[in-house]
Amino acid sequence: MAKAKKSTKKKQPVILITNDDGVTAPGIRALVESVKGLGKIIVVAPDKPQSGMGHAITIGHPLRLQKVSVFDGVETYACSGTPVDCVKLAVDKVLKGKPDICLSGINHGANHSINVIYSGTMSAALEASIESIPSIGFSLLDLSIEADFTAAKKYARILVEHVLGSKSLDKHLCLNVNIPKGEEGIIKGIRICRQAYAKYEEEFDGRKDPHGRQYFWLTGAFVNFDKGKDTDVWALKNNYVSVVPVQFDLTHYALKKKLETNWKF
Template sequence: MKKKPIILVTNDDGIIAPGIRTLIKVINPLGDVYVVAPNKPQSGVGHAITMDSILYCDSVKIDNGIQKEWECSGTPVDCVKLAINKILPRKPDICVSGINHGSNSSINIMYSGTVSAIIEAGIEGIPSIGFSLLDFNWNADFEPSKKYVYQIVKKILYNPIPEKIISLNVNIPKLKKEQIKGIKICRQAKSKWKESFDKRSNPKGRTYYWLVGDFINFDKNIDTDEWALKNGYISIVPIQFDLTNYPILNILKYWSFVFFILDSFINF
């Protein structure tokens, strides 16, 4: 690249989370880093945007780094939108989200603010990568992930796929550096959460509900992200924002033909 690339960094755990602080330090050598991230945890907000209240976005200095930083009162998607439209000097060359505290593999991408941020970047035509470590602990050890984060960001930044916008969902197992076997390019496993709500009462007797659940993986094939993570590999899943079910599309087109024929004979 002839000019110094602009890298947009965001997350859903909040701007002071250890994961994003690690990410910033790792990728600072790769370009001109701009950080626009939530001012508080926003896990599980998915692709939510703020429409019924105002947004604040204030310049901050967290760790005396060379990056430029803003904390936003909105969601991760709000952060990306504001960064592109109001804060950055031009459209970023890449958007990097994370490093998330906890898994965003398989079905979890549907709820993830980390992943939704990179999907929003993809909608804007920006290559993007979301990183997650399978450790929910605030003091998680991000050291083993640093080498891989640097390599993956550099690869996409300096070796783009021609005429293609790529978004990658990267999950890193909770392992020591020497235990990570490498990287696997995968597909998203078929899975779900079997959920229930614990019914409880507060000290004043008012009923409230607490969501609980168990993760169920229906997909035991070896080409999935869940298999890779369980077997000591970092998983990379290419994702897109087009939710069209293409295998079913032609079936429904046939239905529309049948409906047209029936409509000729049936009147209400």
């Protein structure tokens, strides 16, 4: 009896996509479109905007997960929780295992410099990294609902292809990618950068509601204190796509060594 031939068909990579602007945001649609054909896409994203949620998780009330029809031919779920909740639920309940890569975005607005700390987009990517899932967070420096994602889609695909095609990357790989605002032709290329020391100089604008009770609006201006030409802020200002490798290990190793040497207990 002839032996059955082994299948030589290559297994498709599984691509998990999430965001913090909500499952119906234009940015996540652009991200789905940018990686079509690279693998099996599964979308698990918040059912409403979750910007600025950072690494928050839901513990005080139930999480709901609903299958929705948003993208043609792409299995999609809307989650009542945060971006990090979406990744956790995707791994445990939807995929029942780990995807080959997790993509978050494309965010409406910058996530360069210190913004990575507050970003729901990047927290979703970092959550995947914690689970040993290579991940990339994408952001476009345009807050408009009518933003042009043409260039962002092009560079997202390039970077995803690089990660999927690499065999020796760190299992906790996490990249923070920001794309300049504007037409594709203005972008000069991609720069691997470090995170700039830049932040918002914040103020709280105090006001009164109709009942005379005080409330506050957070305001302020973004200030770059870092004059280096190897930073994400510099790259974006000079029309480069910035790529910053980030990590969830917040240990300050140089200071740790100094304290071990100088502090005696």
